[in-house]
Amino acid sequence: MTTGALYDAVIVGAGVSGLCLARALLEAGEGWSILLVDGAQDDDALRTLSFWTSAPGPLDALVRHRWTRLVIAEASGGARSVTLDSHRYQTLFFADLQRTVKDSLRADPRHRIIDGRATELVTVGDRVRVTVGDEVLQARWAFDSRFRRGTFEVPEGGAQLLWQRFHGLVVCCETDVFDPSSAVFLDFRGDLPAGTAFAYLLPFSPREALAELVSLEPIDAERALRAYLAKVHGVAALEVLDREAGSSPMTEQYFEPFEGDRIRRIGIPAGMLKPSTGYALTRILDDSAAIVRSLRERGHPMVAPPRRRLYRFLDGVFLTLWARWPATMPGVFSAMFTRVSADRVLRFLDERASPWDLLGLIARLPLWPFLRALLSWLARRLRRVAAKPEPAYNDTTMKRTDSHPPADRSP
Numbered sequence: 001m002t003t004g005a006l007y008d009a010v011i012v013g014a015g016v017s018g019l020c021l022a023r024a025l026l027e028a029g030e031g032w033s034i035l036l037v038d039g040a041q042d043d044d045a046l047r048t049l050s051f052w053t054s055a056p057g058p059l060d061a062l063v064r065h066r067w068t069r070l071v072i073a074e075a076s077g078g079a080r081s082v083t084l085d086s087h088r089y090q091t092l093f094f095a096d097l098q099r100t101v102k103d104s105l106r107a108d109p110r111h112r113i114i115d116g117r118a119t120e121l122v123t124v125g126d127r128v129r130v131t132v133g134d135e136v137l138q139a140r141w142a143f144d145s146r147f148r149r150g151t152f153e154v155p156e157g158g159a160q161l162l163w164q165r166f167h168g169l170v171v172c173c174e175t176d177v178f179d180p181s182s183a184v185f186l187d188f189r190g191d192l193p194a195g196t197a198f199a200y201l202l203p204f205s206p207r208e209a210l211a212e213l214v215s216l217e218p219i220d221a222e223r224a225l226r227a228y229l230a231k232v233h234g235v236a237a238l239e240v241l242d243r244e245a246g247s248s249p250m251t252e253q254y255f256e257p258f259e260g261d262r263i264r265r266i267g268i269p270a271g272m273l274k275p276s277t278g279y280a281l282t283r284i285l286d287d288s289a290a291i292v293r294s295l296r297e298r299g300h301p302m303v304a305p306p307r308r309r310l311y312r313f314l315d316g317v318f319l320t321l322w323a324r325w326p327a328t329m330p331g332v333f334s335a336m337f338t339r340v341s342a343d344r345v346l347r348f349l350d351e352r353a354s355p356w357d358l359l360g361l362i363a364r365l366p367l368w369p370f371l372r373a374l375l376s377w378l379a380r381r382l383r384r385v386a387a388k389p390e391p392a393y394n395d396t397t398m399k400r401t402d403s404h405p406p407a408d409r410s411p
């Protein structure tokens, strides 16, 4: 059944990027009508969203916790606390983002939220058709955040691909054990596998915290996390209030953001995940703002996210180091935060570093591990060039494509 309304925008997926874009479109105040296709989250998917920033941002009203001190700890037990000067590290709850955006959409009858999975998304002339159940709906532009984790891979011999596995517990302890003034940003202590796993801990109060284990290898995460909490934070008894889990692909591979002339990918399928950190929210917010700007100024949203080739190269070398010599990583992270100001490191990780920041940071990194990783990265690229030319891939399932980008897509 084809439904008559023509929406200005259909957003496929009510996850982080879908909700952030819907919010940005609503805030623009241009009266654009929005159809949000909510395919629903898995029960134990992402619960909290953390990021650092040095400026006011669009989600400030939703932020629940902020920290200006970060702890970085090597496996040997050496923990270092750094104070942020211009930045703050902050956390919001996904449920708050979901509730506020959906409430705003429901408040205006021009918008619609439809529950269900989109089974087809096709461009027909100057509109996009999306099929959800037995309904076919239409929009002028589509924003697609579907990502097929199960089938995602990078071309043979090309970019690195590491899967970052997250397992988080929101815990409540019987006694005061946490220091709410500091967020534990990177912690390799607690008998975690050397370099392939680390913990972070965001204390919401002296008794309550989100403890998260991030691992590159399959691991009994809950057991490891409980052991980490007992050994490093002295937690004797705890109650688990909530859980989150999921995985993210860390790769420097380019993600094509366009599918034809009317479908713009967003979120992970548009390359919004920072390859070397696994954080995406800041980039998603920047991308949403760029889409709104393009709609206003050019009348279409088909704006390309910045390519930033230098950062992709640095990410590639960094991921090579992590994949091949993981045991060096605790020392590398520790050196970064010891030798360079934390604000500078965060600017670098956010790809907002000045050339001066960049030079200062690279000059202070341990030379040998990165030199070795650079040589390995180069050898890999050379093997790839010798093997065959790079094919053009059209989506995250890595199918070949003959589709061409629309004419106007300058960043």
Ligand SMILES: Cc1cc2nc3c(=O)[nH]c(=O)nc-3n(C[C@H](O)[C@H](O)[C@H](O)COP(=O)(O)OP(=O)(O)OC[C@H]3O[C@@H](n4cnc5c(N)ncnc54)[C@H](O)[C@@H]3O)c2cc1C
Pocket (backbone or CB within 6 Å): 012, 013, 014, 015, 016, 017, 018, 037, 038, 039, 040, 041, 042, 045, 046, 047, 048, 049, 050, 051, 116, 117, 118, 119, 145, 146, 147, 166, 167, 244, 245, 246, 247, 248, 266, 267, 268, 269, 278, 279, 280, 281, 282
């Ligand atoms: C556990 C975990 C914690 C993370 N924590 C942080 C963090 O603190 N800070 C940070 O910056 N990044 C974090 N990330 C990384 C990143 O921000 C998240 O993965 C984020 O969810 C990416 O947003 P997205 O919109 O691309 O994907 P998603 O949020 O997964 O959204 C995609 C949506 O599309 C829906 N969908 C899929 N198929 C269909 C379909 N056919 N029809 C309709 N809908 C469909 C899915 O159900 C999902 O809701 C985390 C990742 C994980 C896994």
